[in-house]
């Protein structure tokens with residue numbers, strides 16, 4: 001039984017020795033903390049909120065820092081300027097993803113976010129571009145409005161289940177855009193399996209687990225019953241769900257197409273084009289990008305909305321000012337629309353601030369280098385993990401970055417600053433930057449402005465009428481959301497409430 005461990009230690013030694021033997025042309029790696037043999041800097045990093053450690057290192061070593069994690073060279077970028085110089089401008093070098101056994105083990109190696117830089121990746125990005133580019137995202141405006149009104153109605157029905165309604169809001173937009181589903185239900189197919197898959201992927205790709213399995217690939221051979229190998233059971237379940245989730249909604253579109261009644265969707269558009277002529281992509285690629293949309297967009301978008309609601313509960317004055325603006329621009333006899341957006345400047349500032357205040361993916365997804373590079377006299381070896389500290393970037397140039405203050409998004413002459421959300425580091429960088437950003441941004445704005453128009457969002461009260469305290473606390477992981485909290489959605493006008501109940 002000792003054999004696997006001996007092999008694992010040997011693998012670790014090889015991993016440890018390999019990067020140092022690379023040619024560095026005599027140049028040093030970027031500065032960083034001293035590391036221990038084997039484990040490297042594992043013990044120095046706050047494993048729950050690694051971005052905080054990276055920011056401390058920025059103060060000590062500067063905007064680009066190197067460290068080592070179990071045999072792996074890691075380059076941490078703590079400044080938007082450097083991220084743009086490397087990940088955007090040298091994207092031919094910085095667009096790979098870390099290689100490791102985890103995505104394959106979990107049967108999700110076809111998800112775009114895990115693909116290495118290569119032909120399949122480029123094909124996926126091309127398909128995304130066709131379906132999710134800005135004008136395509138704009139063509140779904142009626143859908144975002146329609147689903148936002150459905151969200152309001154669900155909130156009137158069962159306000160205490162608001163997290164579930166946010167999930168359903170995001171899921172129904174994604175399922176409609178991707179497959180043309182008119183309605184989806186939380187407890188029925190295909191949402192149950194796809195949402196479970198998204199949840200298991202979040203568990204499966206926890207960075208610590210990935211690091212250990214990458215350093216000790218031999219562990220991926222352990223049987224599921226082996227003590228400590230519970231990940232094998234998750235992996236088994238994920239593999240089954242991934243196949244189910246890829247095939248079921250895809251077959252739904254094909255059936256509708258055969259019957260001649262398929263609504264417009266990403267999958268039907270791509271299949272139609274494929275039949276038409278010239279395109280060399282396969283049905284398999286269409287299935288893969290379609291499922292990627294859900295996996296990548298579901299948790300990120302609903303967490304953003306949950307964070308927005310928490311911000312409104314904790315900052316009633318900002319909420320009041322935003323509502324005052326909606327009442328004066330939109331009036332009280334209709335609901336907001338996208339054409340109101342340019343006039344809703346304070347709402348825009350509140351929306352930007354809610355996103356900045358607790359960034360949903362604080363370190364995004366790691367990139368990897370596909371060849372050696374030299375940057376400002378530092379050597380960056382091929383195969384390095386490159387981690388953008390988006391959390392720190394969202395605080396750059398702001399006084400009191402922890403404070404929720406929408407006013408920071410206005411210039412001194414009172415005009416809204418020109419930097420739009422779509423251009424922010426929160427979407428990642430270069431050729432790996434989030435292809436869903438236009439849909440995500442429009443869909444979350446639509447929900448946020450509708451919530452403000454219709455509800456006063458307040459702390460909930462207990463049976464004795466006392467306010468239930470709400471804490472500014474977030475989960476950790478690739479995607480961070482507020483820890484579950486309670487709040488109340490109080491309709492601001494009986495007319496609007498009636499209209500929503502009647503489905504107006």
Ligand code: HEM
Nearest residue numbers: 112113296297300301364365427428429432433434436440
């Ligand atoms: C508020 C919501 C969202 C946020 C904050 C967000 C953020 C991100 C970030 C930080 C990355 C990593 C970028 C990088 O590696 O440089 C990413 C990747 C990705 N996102 Fe999003 N995202 C959101 C919603 C969506 C939606 C709705 C979709 C689909 C419609 C989507 C599709 C993707 C895909 C496919 C990738 C992988 C790209 C690749 O590896 O090439 N995202 N996203």
